[in-house]
Amino acid sequence: xxxxxxxxxxxxxxxxxxxxxxxxxxxxxxxxxxxxxxxxxxxxxxxxxxxxxxxxxxxxxxxxxxxxxxxxxxxxxxxxxxxxxxxxxxxxxxxxxxxxxxxxxxxxxxxxxxxxxxxxxxxxxxxxxxxxxxxxxxxxxxxxxxxxxxxxxxxxxxxxxxxxxxxxxxxxxxxxxxxxxxxxxxxxxxxxxxxxxxxxxxxxxxxxxxxxxxxxxxxxxxxxxxxxxxxxxxxx
Numbered sequence: 001x002x003x004x005x006x007x008x009x010x011x012x013x014x015x016x017x018x019x020x021x022x023x024x025x026x027x028x029x030x031x032x033x034x035x036x037x038x039x040x041x042x043x044x045x046x047x048x049x050x051x052x053x054x055x056x057x058x059x060x061x062x063x064x065x066x067x068x069x070x071x072x073x074x075x076x077x078x079x080x081x082x083x084x085x086x087x088x089x090x091x092x093x094x095x096x097x098x099x100x101x102x103x104x105x106x107x108x109x110x111x112x113x114x115x116x117x118x119x120x121x122x123x124x125x126x127x128x129x130x131x132x133x134x135x136x137x138x139x140x141x142x143x144x145x146x147x148x149x150x151x152x153x154x155x156x157x158x159x160x161x162x163x164x165x166x167x168x169x170x171x172x173x174x175x176x177x178x179x180x181x182x183x184x185x186x187x188x189x190x191x192x193x194x195x196x197x198x199x200x201x202x203x204x205x206x207x208x209x210x211x212x213x214x215x216x217x218x219x220x221x222x223x224x225x226x227x228x229x230x231x232x233x234x235x236x
Contacts, residue, residue: 002026002047003027003029003047004027004047004050004112005028005030005037006021006030007032007034007049007052008032008052009032009056016105020105029046032055033056037067047119048073048076048112049075051095052078052079054086061086068093068094068182069165074097076099076115079098080101093181096115099111130142134215134228134229135215136148137167137206141164146163155205156201158183159202162199162202166216169226170225170226170227171226173223174224176196177191199216202216
């Protein structure tokens, strides 16, 4: 039926979930850290993620933020009763639902079915655009390249990720904290300075006159946006 990623540092929980989900006919991909979950999503087509919040190396909130940079796949958080604050944070950052441990298998499977049904009804699994062109700037996310008027532009990984975020939502304003959360995947302490430096570098590489930018605009007191020059941009 569907491929589901299960990520929890407790192997007994992963094994139990695998048994329940496979009994429903699903394929199951397993991971035990946030980093392993992100790597699995890079190599597998996944239709839903079950993600523990408290994990070593990279917690579930950080992993989910990274997932949301690239995918709208449903994410159900696996939480302990004591993690109410993290539940709220996770939902605010893009999680679709949560299940509290110890979970009832019948309830968990019902929530999985509900999220899968909603995801597929909304067009989940359809191929997303691999390239975006707005004005003279083109970003190819398959090749991880950026060109300006047909000429290659060398960007650092952070610069690329910021540009991709802004170009994927032309005309939308992102605060420095929003950008920091989605690109760095961390609490946005010191976000304003870090983001401002990277925006300045992007402008130096993409704007003919960085002091009068055509593409990356500052909305004072609010944040940054990529100018919607193509009435929403051109994707393919």
